[in-house]
Amino acid sequence: MTDADDALDPALREEALESLLLERGLVDTATIETFIRTYETAVGPMNGAKVVAKAWTDPDYKQRLLVDGTAAIAELGFKGPQGEHMVVLENTPSVHNVVVCTLCSCYPWPVLGLPPSWYKDPAYRSRVVREPRAVLREWGTDLGPDVEVRVHDSSSEVRYLVLPERPAGTESLSEEDLAALVTRDAMVGVTKVAAP
Amino acid sequence: MDGVADMGGDTRFFGPLPRIDPEEAVFPHEWEARAFAVTLLANRAATSSNLHAFRHALERVPEREYLATYYGRWLASAEILLTDSGILAPGAVEARARALRGENVTEPADPEPNKPSMPTGGGGNLRTIESPRAFAVGDRVRATSDAAAGHTRLPAYIRGRVGTVAALLPGQVLPDTAAHFIGEDPRHVYSVEYDARELWGEESESFSLTVDLFEPYLEKV
Structure with missing residues (x-):
């Protein structure tokens, strides 16, 4: 890498690349805008939260979800790139699953959207496969020694979604209200869903 | 491939975890949004959206650049894919960036197109395999x-x-x-x-x- 590359501001670099590709007819502004809008507004963790809330309130759906995640998630209309084959991992009082991609940033786009910065951070990618209990504790999830911890490294095209535990005291909440409680980080398995 | 991208368990990258911000924007900066879309489209042009070629390009981004910013890494991989396929000359992006910055630069001519291809068994990456499996659950x-x-x-x-x-x-x-x-x-x-x-x-x-x-x-x- 030359010093000149070092000095290149990424925003300028993006503008330069985009202008070169526009000139060659290889990108167009409308498609760029569509890609951006899709992942800013239509596809994100609110999708996964609907899956989780339905699983919490509909035992038959939960069963289908754990047996064939791809089909059960598609029932709610969620499918597409980075969600070809979905596996759902159930967290319980005795088993805690957590998901990472140590090699890049594989993430279940149709249900969670694009990954947040912490998921792509070198500290998370390197540490969670070596000291997951310490990682979870650092983010406020202190698991007792009796809780089994299972780490999943997403190294193929299978994508994982964690089904968090339903918090206590939410028996009277509607599916919609439950979905509002479900966080992105709980669906990756780094935290639990808190009661309202 | 050995290198910066293969981070699992590597103590070189250990350190405090970032804060989890539930309100984090999908693209905190406008350039990141555009880099996301432009890189996907660049890979479509360069490789017909070969996901594995994209990941391999990311692995080949020099370490300092890889670690600097996430979407900066994507832009670097897009340049690798585009130069590999003969769509852009090496240095074309830097030359254009300098030109945009008002410098007087000569931009390199386009190289000979050299877009790689391979037969595909369909969309996506899942395939039906007729041959028996070598291993069973529990092996x-x-x-x-x-x-x-x-x-x-x-x-x-x-x-x-x-x-x-x-x-x-x-x-x-x-x-x-x-x-x-x-x-x-x-x-x-x-x-x-x-x-x-x-x-x-x-x-x-x-x-x-x-x-x-x-x-x-x-x-x-």
Whole structure:
């Protein structure tokens, strides 16, 4: 890498690349805008939260979800790139699953959207496969020694979604209200869903 | 491929975790949004959206640049893919950036097109494989100790380690060949479970780890 590359501001670099590709007819502004809008507004963790809330309130759906995640998630209309084959991992009082991609940033786009910065951070990618209990504790999830911890490294095209535990005291909440409680980080398995 | 992208368990990257911000914007800066879309479209133009070639380009981004910003890394990989396929000349993006900055630069001429291709068995990466599987659930398997010079999805921390087949996963395009346009060569895939002590020694925290491994990475113990 030359010093000149070092000095290149990424925003300028993006503008330069985009202008070169526009000139060659290889990108167009409308498609760029569509890609951006899709992942800013239509596809994100609110999708996964609907899956989780339905699983919490509909035992038959939960069963289908754990047996064939791809089909059960598609029932709610969620499918597409980075969600070809979905596996759902159930967290319980005795088993805690957590998901990472140590090699890049594989993430279940149709249900969670694009990954947040912490998921792509070198500290998370390197540490969670070596000291997951310490990682979870650092983010406020202190698991007792009796809780089994299972780490999943997403190294193929299978994508994982964690089904968090339903918090206590939410028996009277509607599916919609439950979905509002479900966080992105709980669906990756780094935290639990808190009661309202 | 050995290098910065293969981070699992590598203490060089250990350090405090970032704060989790539930309100984090999908694209905190406008350029990141555009880099996301433009990189996907660049890969469409350069490789007909070969996901494995994209990941291999990311692996080849120099370490300092790889670690600087996430979407900066994407832009660097887009440039690698575009120069590999003869769409842009080396240095074309930098020259254009300088021109945009008002410098008087001569931009390089376009090279000869050299877009790689390979036959595809359909969209996506899942494939039906007729040949029988080599392993069953419960089999003890050892991952190869060989470090691949090119692209692979066998993380370094799994190499040479013994685990147990925990689940059978759908057949998939083999990244090791597809990334280099050698062919899709679909293979059986397994979820293999490791005890933390097998990976990190007797003093390790207690946990299990599963990783999805392609059949050629494994041998029966």
